[in-house]
Amino acid sequence: MERISKTLLLLCLIFSTCIVTAQETETINTENYTLYKPSKTDAVLVLFGGFGENAAGIETEFPISELSISKNIAVAYLNFNRKIFLQDKEKAQLAAMLQELMASNDLPMSTSYIGGLSSGGALALLISNYLTENPEYGIKPAGVFAVDSPVDLAALYRIAESNVARNFSPTAAGESSFMLQYFNAQLGDPDEEIKPYEKYSVFVYETEKSENLKALEHTKIRFYTEPDKTWWKENMGIDYEQMNAFHLQRLSEFLISKGYDNVELITTEGKGYRADGSRNPHSWSIVDQDNLLEWMLD
Known part of the structure; x- marks a missing residue:
């Protein structure tokens, strides 16, 4: 009888703890x-x-909310x-949407x-x-990171042409054809006029334009990539110089040479997998969640 009572008490404690945890975590869903x-x-x-990935898709591929909450970090998955x-x-x-979110x-x-x-x-x-350039929004990010991202749009245009x-x-x-149509409609051909690419791209290597990162000189910046040359060659037919990894490396080296004091390039090996188990180095999974949150709290 005493053993049963202790078991019931333990179950009650576990159950009540679960209730408290659920009450302490608020979930807010909006259009954004x-x-x-x-x-x-x-x-x-x-x-x-x-491109095309909504909040639900991000959460499926990068389920970091439970770990984040345990460290008192809120997580916002965007539909943008x-x-x-x-x-x-x-x-x-x-910026106004993010201000409202905060x-x-x-x-x-x-x-x-x-x-x-x-x-x-x-x-x-x-x-x-x-946001850093415009303090009226009240948000000055303490850090920013990009995961296998295309940062040089002029280079991306030429890679698409080649593909x-x-x-x-x-x-x-098919992907490259869509990209060429998109760029030609929005920015034109960089070989004919590079200025639109300098204005809107994160970085243009050939002209060393990095105005869109100027305010982040003292902000923590991380670039993640998994330069699996064999996978990209076998599946997409491209060489290292055409991979996002190559352009992220060039950007990180450029920023460091210009005095940006907190830039990291994190390269991984064998970590890129989609939620369905398929191998793909262009995936959220290359980000170590624990390490990311430690970086935030450091």
Whole structure:
């Protein structure tokens, strides 16, 4: 009888603890984001998905909310996607949305970190620079990170041209054809006019233009990539110089040479897998979640 009573007491304690934990975590779903907020919030992590990836898709591929909450870090998965660069008007609109996200949910603006995968990483860099340049929004990101992101749009245009001409596979050629159409409609051909690319790209190596990162000189910056040359060659038919890894390396080296005092390039090996188990180095999984949160809290 005594043993049964102790067992019941233990179950009650476990059950009540679960209830308290659930009550201490608030989930907010809006048209713009899904937010997981612990009752005590020391920092906030804002995540952009890749091109076409919404909040639910990010959470599936990068389920970091439970771990974040255990460390008093709120997580906001954004629905903002289908962009690879931002017009001036779009920067202002996105900044206002992030300001509303922070203010309406009483989140700590001074310890906000913004990151993203692929095109989402480019957006994270662009909007972090814009927010830092414009203090009226009240958000100065403490850190920003990009996961295997295309940062040099002029280089990306030429890579797409090469992929279409080579026609290695329907997938590679199709993606590149779409990219060329998109760039030609939005920015034109960089061989004819490079200035639109200098204005909207995170970085243009050939002209050493990095104005869209100018305000981040003293901000913590991380670039993640998994340069699996064999996978990219076998699946997409491209060499290292055409990979995002190559351009992230060039950008990190350039920023360090210009005095940016907190830039890290993190390369991984064998970590890139999608949630369905398929091998792909262009994935959220190359980010070590524990290490990312430690970086935020350091």
